[in-house]
Amino acid sequence: MPFVVGLTGGIASGKTTVANLFNQLYNIDIVDADIVAREVVEPNSKGLNAIVDKFGRSILQNDGTLDRAKLREIIFAHPDEKEWLNQLLHPMIRAKMLDDLDKTRSEYALLVIPLMAENGLQSLADTVIVVDVEEETQLRRTIDRDNVDHKQAKAILASQATREQRLAIADHVIKNDTENQKLLPQITELHQKFLEICREDL
Numbered sequence: 001m002p003f004v005v006g007l008t009g010g011i012a013s014g015k016t017t018v019a020n021l022f023n024q025l026y027n028i029d030i031v032d033a034d035i036v037a038r039e040v041v042e043p044n045s046k047g048l049n050a051i052v053d054k055f056g057r058s059i060l061q062n063d064g065t066l067d068r069a070k071l072r073e074i075i076f077a078h079p080d081e082k083e084w085l086n087q088l089l090h091p092m093i094r095a096k097m098l099d100d101l102d103k104t105r106s107e108y109a110l111l112v113i114p115l116m117a118e119n120g121l122q123s124l125a126d127t128v129i130v131v132d133v134e135e136e137t138q139l140r141r142t143i144d145r146d147n148v149d150h151k152q153a154k155a156i157l158a159s160q161a162t163r164e165q166r167l168a169i170a171d172h173v174i175k176n177d178t179e180n181q182k183l184l185p186q187i188t189e190l191h192q193k194f195l196e197i198c199r200e201d202l
Contacts, residue, residue, distance in 0.1 A: 003108040003198050004101060006125025008116035008169075010160050012141035013131040014176040014183070019112050021183060026191050029104035031097055033113040033121075040092040041066045047092050054084070090119075097124065108194045117161040122169045127197075129190065130170035135163060137177050 009015045022028040040047040043064045051059060051066065055074065061067045075082035101109050113121050122128050133141075135157065142153040167173065172193075174186045 001098075001102055002104050002106070003194065003201065004111050004125045004127075005108055005194055006116060006122055006128040007110055007112045007131070008114060008122075008128065008166060009131030009176075010133070010138055010163065010166065011114075011156055012138045012145060013133045015112060015114065015131050018129075018131050018174055018176070018183060018187065019110055021187050022110050022191065025184075025187065027106055028108065028110050028191075029106040030110045030112060031100045031104065033093060033097060033111075033115075036093050036096045036100065037089065040089060040096055047089055050088055051085070094121075094124070107198050115160070117166045117169050127171045127194075128169055129172045129174055130166050131174045131176050132163065132167060132170075133175075133177050 007015060007019055009018075019030050019032070023030055039045075041051065042048065048066055051071070055071070059067055059070055059074075071085075075085055097111065101111060111125055113119075113124075116122055116125075116128070138157060139150065139153045142148065142156060143150060146153075148156070172190055174183065174190070176183060
């Protein structure tokens, strides 16, 4: 297993931008929880078959893929179904993330988990970066990016961990309130730190 750098942050904090820069600048392999979550419910997967057994074939779209909007409606209306889904998928996602990390070949690996603080998943990483932004910046970016109103954006933020809860699990903080050129020095500095740690471990 490589040295694992966890990466998290709230909505519209710039997690994806930061992860992509680590990859583009330094060729660091990325394991992204959101991508893994989609992979464990691909057609013919154990995950999707279990969901179909539970909710019937009407949960599928015409092409055989999961109808995410329909599933979202069900689990929002029935909290017990959400619990069932989490119990099914979380172990699968965790196992696949660990398997994917084991296959990485860069000097260290980046594990991107948006809901790391919410789900207590910082234990999967050797060190954790939190991409931190002011709440007003998050709101503005969410409204612009997702075409939602201020009330909806506030509700999305309220459903996530607070800024304080995320910062409480951080070993390193990347500030991302300004334009992207300010990210590069922060990423470069952290990359050098992680390389030093990896070389010490050899």
